[in-house]
Amino acid sequence: MNNDRTPELLSPAGNWDCARAAVANGADAIFFGLSRFNARLRADNFTDEDLPELMNFLHAHGVKGFVTMNTLIFTSELEDAEVQLRLLERSGVDAIIVQDLGLAMLCRAVAPSIEIHASTQMTITSPEGLEFIDSLYKLDRAVLSRELSLVEINKFNPSECVPLEVFVHGALCVAYSGQCLTSESLGQRSANRGECAQACRMPYELVIDGEIQDMGEKRYLLSPQDLAAVDLVPDLVNQGVVSYKIEGRLKTPEYVAAVTRVYRKAIDDAVAQRDSTITDHERYAMEMTFSRGLSTGWLAGTDHPYLTHGKYGKKRGIRVGTVENCGPGWIVFNQEGNVGLKAGDGIVFDAGENRDLEQGSRIWTVEGTVLNFSNKHCRINWDRIRPGIEIYKTDDPKLNSEVKALWKNAKLEPVKSGLKITVTGSEGTPLSLESNGLTASTSELLQSAENRPLTTDSLTAQLGRLGNTAYSLGSIDNKLEDGLIIPVSALNRTRRALVEKLDQHAEAQPIIDKAISKLTLSDIMPTKPESEPAPAELSTLARHPHQIEAALEAGINRIYADFEDIRRYKEAVEIVRSAGGDATIHLATPRIQKPQETGYFKFIDKAEPDGVLIRNLGAVRYFEDHDGLYRTGDFSLNCANPATAKILKERASLDHLTLSYDLNVQQLIDMLDQAPSEWFELTLHQHMPMFHMEHCVFCTFMSTGTSYKDCGRPCEKHKVQLRDRVGQLHTLAADVGCRNTLFNGRAQTGARFYDEVRATGLSRYRIDFLDEDKESTLLTLQAYQQLIEKKTDGHMLWQDLGIMEKLGVTEGTLEVKS
Structure with missing residues (x-):
């Protein structure tokens, strides 16, 4: 591991509350979008007017801000993209996360102080691909595709190559990012434009050689479980991965707080090379805030059925047991694991049925293993509840309040600048304080001390009283002549005068200290020659x-x-x-x-x-x-x-x-x-x-294997289609790498x-x-x-x-x- 590359925790922020939740719980950086050019247009997002205040807030707390411009840019939008890039530079944005090759080049031209982070939407899946992109821009960071395993990531030589960022938690797209055309094809809502309609989370029927298969409760054939790589963080740190990214700009501040808190500990533990300090309760909070079931995704290697079990496509919570016995208004349940149930908790009964029809309710009272439900508020059809049905805990009001307090009640203390103060003076002259090129001097003159002369320790005691200012005392360079004294009140007034000058100087500076590039969009555009068109x-x-x-x-x-x-x-x-x-x-x-x-x-x-x-x-x-x-x-x-x-x-x-x-x-x-x-x-x-997917439907739902090594290659023996909710059949094919493509019917x-x-x-x-x-x-x-x-x-x-x-x-x- 390259020790010069300190691991960074990167958290999502769809709004101000999420930004505060991330900062309060240990994020080193956040990523967020504006109203255009970002791949989560359904998030609240920030406005152009928010930017200066947001970046000042982040930087005051020692946190970086990355703006997502991770969509394709159309020709008519290039001028607006240039305007936005210049705004980001003026506002002090640290980096953009970018998909479009032309936009990245435009950023280098017109906003050179902004770092370029290649988005996972660039589909960087190999060292050769990374080398090509880096040859264009000298990347500051590359976000790798989520389909890569730890073994494959290591082939990039993470401690030496372009700094790498890896997703460690959150929703997984079933298709390769940057390569999904489903929403565009079916509804002109492009995933490459931030308009994903989440067709992968919908139910599908499996049609083999023209026959619809009875899949039982497996209807969500393209919906992966969520990623939770918390236990693999030490491996990634040892490899030299720089940035650890949490997905979730559409999630709540409670999700951001709970998940950020866990990964802050995981990274700190890994860097310190100590056993995990994450508690079971913190893991529970992480899973309850949002999950479709948690997995290590592709990071631990290929196991198709483990990643995509097909049972549900939305938030699920935690399995707590099964129904042992039941009657109108009550159930006896067999508890599994160490997650209990209490009055007020929300549950859902998983009978393997259509998820739009499944039933759930809040618990009224708990008596041992008996759960009672309110006749007034409960809408459960008890004729449909039977022994053996699985029970999932979907909501915990007590936990919700606890997690909300992680950001709502957090006292966010700004990071203070450590001042190096030089103290000079001789008998009969003022005492002068200098820091960062600014000077303040006493009106009183230094005198010879009969007792208790000024020393480095006494100067440190007085000059370190910086209270609610934006500064802390870093060091004292004491250049006073020996044996001098001045009233403490004079020293304090001079300290306050120096702080005031430092504040005024900071306010007078532009947010960035770099001249805006004089290059423009036209400098990176091609020339269209006048020529006769060739025959079609x-x-x-x-x-x-x-x-x-x-x-x-x-x-x-x-x-x-x-x-x-x-x-x-x-x-x-x-x-x-x-x-x-x-x-x-x-x-x-x-x-x-x-x-x-x-x-x-x-x-x-x-x-x-x-x-x-x-x-x-x-x-x-x-x-x-x-x-x-x-x-x-x-x-x-x-x-x-x-x-x-x-x-x-x-x-x-x-x-x-x-x-x-x-x-x-x-x-x-x-x-x-x-x-x-x-x-x-x-x-x-x-x-x-x-x-276009790493996920193999053939292996998952047509074999007992886990990968191409033991699946029996059903893709070579059958014609397979997926039937969507409106009855349209779409053809499924595998390629040489066993990656699946679903073609529009x-x-x-x-x-x-x-x-x-x-x-x-x-x-x-x-x-x-x-x-x-x-x-x-x-x-x-x-x-x-x-x-x-x-x-x-x-x-x-x-x-x-x-x-x-x-x-x-x-x-x-x-x-x-x-």
Whole structure:
């Protein structure tokens, strides 16, 4: 461990009360959002007007403030983002947590005093990906993806690389942060824009080979338990991880207080190399304030059923036992564990039923193991309560009051500046006090002392009386001549005069002491040249060999292969090469690359394709010196504005870029109006890849195993779909890393927007296939060829596709919200 990197506890703050709760319970820093550009728009958030007061409050208490600007930034928002960055710098904000590559570069240009922390939304999953991002900005910190284990984190060499931040507590997203398109695809509420609709917390049915499976009480197939890595903190400290992050900007101040308190102890204990001092009661408080069940997430390694048991998706509390016997208004329960029940506590009965229909109540009285309920206030249908049903404690009013006091009644003492005071003077001159370049002197003159002359000890006693000021006495440099004296009252008046000067000087200083950069947004934007648009052309992404064959028959000249089994990539190359002609074959990398997974890239190299479709930052790094290979950046690189495009084109040396799937058609046009159209390709037709997950549904709910090592690979034997609450079926697929993608069951088309987009000069258009047979693939390609050859129009094609596709089509993310 590098001893120069002191571990930091980072707590969430959705509002002022949460900020106070974090500070009162030991946070070293808080993270918070403003009304725009943050991934928790449903939190209360702070206003621009709050910033100076908030930062003064934090800094007065020795706490740092980090602002979340962790969303993608659209072209029309870049100017507003620049304004916000300059405001943050003026307000003394310590760092921004950022997702968008262009925004990070803008921050370096216009607000250079602000630290840049790469958000978990950047999907940093490998040392290679971190190296690439650090080469762009010289990062101050990187927040790693939550899917990494302790072993994988150690591969980053945390004590030596860019300072690392790891989530240690709170809700887990089932999808990789920065790679979830579910809310955008289903409801135009992008998780990359702070509008997540939490589709992962909804119930789903499992459909295997067309048959709906009876899953019993397991309905929440994509809802992980919450993360609680408190017992793994010593391992992370020993590895050299710098920052320990608690999730929860949508949570209460009680949650912030209870959880911060526990992790403060955990970090301090780990640094001191002592046994844990966290009490059982503190752990109980941590879990009761909010949990969906607690787990160590991915940090302890892969155990799919442990992480996502499927039984519930909302706050649950703590299991306390089961029903032994019951009757109207009472139950006898079998207590489990050491968490008891008392009058006033809230409970819920878990009968394995629909969670919207489950029953609960507050306890009226407790008589041993008998719980009685008020006939007046209880709404329980006792005919539905039976022995064996599980009981969860969901609320503890006494604990609530206790935890509220942790922040409500806390006396927050500002951190005082330790003053170094130099004392000078000689007989017949004033006594002078100097600190931080400011001086105050007595009006009285120093005299020879007959007894009790001034000494360093007596000066310390008087000058240390700093009371309610913002200062404490750090040290005295006594340069007085020996044997002198002056009245104590004169010394005290001079001390007060010095403090007043120090205060006036502090108030006169700007919040930051650095000149605002003279660079502007235009300095990082690309230049759009005047040029004639190239002829429109179609490319195809195939996930099966027969789709490649169909693409060749249709005369498609750019073919991307994205096979689950990358060992078949050589077959894809051979199919294209053996066909002769002008077609080129480009192989897709996995969406995610973890430590020690560069073998996937080497496999692509050995297949000798014409190009590679790059889907993650590690692949950007790996292929950046492959000059003979055509490099296309895929949608997962989140290219949503011209500044990001310029970085990926010029710094990552990509030949062209797939436009972000978060853009609607107007946002696409805004971007194409300010960047060279030849840089880009638009996916015009696809089944949107919604969830991309480390969580394996196949392993969890179709095997008795815990990982790919013992699951039996059901993904290779069955067609699996998830059926949502409205009856829509969505296709589930696994990739080479056993990561799951859930694809939207309805195809998305931009056919009706084609003419509008084409008018910008964009010439490349891509058609992605999922599990279509060869005939359907060929018919779809021919239909889009009719469009770009102007033999049909977008509206007619849209109608035809609605007939061709079994479930119809949607305009999905491309449609402009009214």
